[in-house]
Amino acid sequence: MIEYVGNIDDFWSKQFADYVLPHKVNVGQRDHFHPNYSQTSAEILQAFDNEVPCKEQFMSAVGAQIGSISLICLEPGQIIPVHKDSFYKLRQDHNVDIGDCIRYLIFLQDWEMGHFVEFRETCITKWNKGDVWKFDSVSEHYAVNASQINFVTCQVNTF
16 A cells, blocks of 8 residues: 655754754665665665654644654665565554554655655555655655665654
8 A cells, every 4th residue: 555645844954054864774684675785785874753853744744643653765876675664663562463564655755856665565665745645554765866866755654
């Protein structure tokens, strides 16, 4: 299940002007279900939960009362290979079944040529800042930054 939810007004740009994502996270075989991913495919920048400026506003914008949140930055040339989300933190913190988990993907900037997100049934390009998509744990997807500028998104996980 992948569906477009709508567009939210930009409340984050000013707070993110000088914000540096605090973690470098290796994306590799442990994160993906196929054994061909034996090497790190990206070292993405991330922020989690209370590290995310405007956390409560992001949660509220998608109607989430309970959940987790993260920011992801794919720098130029990075990919996150095909995978399904495990919602690990959400399931651990709230003892919820994976089948009940939902992710809202919020695009924090206008689309640039080379930014790409694909689900089995939907390719997402040409988005506008603030566009929101919703998907579940069954939806295989990947993301690519073949542009020359960073590609930053926010993920709100809930049930």
